[in-house]
Amino acid sequence: MLKLMRQVGVALAVTVAVSVVAAPQQTLAKSGFPENSNLSRLNELPVTMNEQGGKLLLSDSPEMVPADGITYQDTVTGDARLFFHHVNATKEPKKIVVLLVNDAATPTDVVVKQYGLGGPGLDYLAIGKAAQMNYLSQANVGLIAVPAKGTALLEPVLNETVVAPDELVNGIYDIETKEPVKVVVMMLPVKEDPAEFVVNATVLPTDSQRLRGTFAGMDRYIVPSQVYNSVNDGVMAITLADHKRDTFVSGIDATDGSQTLNYGNYGVMYKVFLPTAFEQNYAVYLNPRGGEYAGGMKIKYRHQEESVIGTPADKLFFGSKTINDVAHLGNYAGGQSLWLTFSPPGASNLPVKIILAPVEKK
Structure with missing residues (x-):
């Protein structure tokens, strides 16, 4: 059996509101x-x-992010899903963001088909559940314009969200793009501009679980x-x-x-x-x-x-x-x-x- 236990603590700080129909639990x-x-x-x-x-991009290693840097990145075209799951393992407040990078000389659009976001917070089980419930309940489609030779945030709210030490952020995003776009997941200082930070950011080493990669x-x-x-x-x-x-x-x-x-x-x-x-x-x-x-x-x-x-x-x-x-x-x-x-x-x-x-x- 797979055992990937996480810490349980206080309640969520940021989630997307959803409306669900709950079936009563029964003995x-x-x-x-x-x-x-x-x-x-x-x-x-x-x-x-x-x-x-399409492709699944998984960013969960290092799960406990020890320093500023890129946790995972890859270039996608067509349908793709990003699953990211990271804890601020430093002693300083941070932010965890996803940046879309367009290296082409022409602008492109990224369609967000479905998404779920949980955290930041210390109750890791609650955050994982919130991200999944939010994802399953979403039916809206959004459009993100990525300028030529430029960048855009996949989820702007994360750029304004402080992730305290030991707090987790978990996101699930389904996207579609007709042109190649690099998806970059990273942790950085709270006041840092993601577009400037990514220029010199390095990829962090994986942890022992090695839960990151691109999967068909x-x-x-x-x-x-x-x-x-x-x-x-x-x-x-x-x-x-x-x-x-x-x-x-x-x-x-x-x-x-x-x-x-x-x-x-x-x-x-x-x-x-x-x-x-x-x-x-x-x-x-x-x-x-x-x-x-x-x-x-x-x-x-x-x-x-x-x-x-x-x-x-x-x-x-x-x-x-x-x-x-x-x-x-x-x-x-x-x-x-x-x-x-x-x-x-x-x-x-x-x-x-x-x-x-x-x-x-x-």
């Missing part, structure tokens, strides 16, 4: 989940996996290869982000050309489709397998009913004391379209299981 008995189920030995629903979409296929589609029938199949699971059934994506660290592995698939957006038998109702749960977990889930039911719920919805995190914790994601009618969208949240532990179970008859 196993109330939800109809079989309490005697051994969640470690559930039968796996066979699935096919397909990676799609920022979206992973998960589709069972058989229809789930709650009456015949009983309780079944789909295990994600365990590096066995669901492997971690490999890529290249563009700062030095070395090969890298995204332990945890942070920044990868999972889109899970669940084909089910007609007239056989069922329930869906999320079960964390590696420890403390705090995230969100977007649910699209019957092609048009959408909601975003916290996992868990009634508290910040779960999974710290037992591997049998579950978040109830709802009961559904068999034979109807159901999509689940989520991504491994920053500061949380993996893997996770999506569990399908018969609905208890009343």
Whole structure:
């Protein structure tokens, strides 16, 4: 199991406001989940996996940023996603920003399709959850003009946000550009101009986790290869982000050309489709397998009913004391379209299981 534990402290300072529909958390008995189920030995629903979409840029190393400098940078064209997750590990206030650099002689535009931002703050689990919930709830499209031979900020608010020592900032941004644009994540002094700072900034060394790089296929589609029938199949699971059934994506660290592995698939957006038998109702749960977990889930039911719920919805995190914790994601009618969208949240532990179970008859 992947264990990437972070500190938990006080609440968030800056987040993007969202409106979500929360499903009530339920005990196993109330939800109809079989309490005697051994969640470690559930039968796996066979699935096919397909990676799609543009490049994923991951900037999470050094996670604890020890000095001013560039944490990651690479040039992208087309669709891309940036996931950055950094803590100010100095003893001075800093800011953590993302700069878009256009080296061409003509201006270009960068479209921001979707985004989520959490922090800065000391409650690392809360920040990872906020970034994911915000991302899943956003539907707005923004446009950033990057001048010829010039720069622009991906998120201007970060240039005005002070990150105190030991505070974390976590962001997820989907962008599109028709022309090459360099994406630069960096930490710098509070009063420094990012456009001036980047000219002489150096790339910081990675930490032991080496969680940075550029990876092909920022979206992973998960589709069972058989229809789930709650009456015949009983309780079944789909295990994600365990590096066995669901492997971690490999890529290249563009700062030095070395090969890298995204332990945890942070920044990868999972889109899970669940084909089910007609007239056989069922329930869906999320079960964390590696420890403390705090995230969100977007649910699209019957092609048009959408909601975003916290996992868990009634508290910040779960999974710290037992591997049998579950978040109830709802009961559904068999034979109807159901999509689940989520991504491994920053500061949380993996893997996770999506569990399908018969609905208890009343």
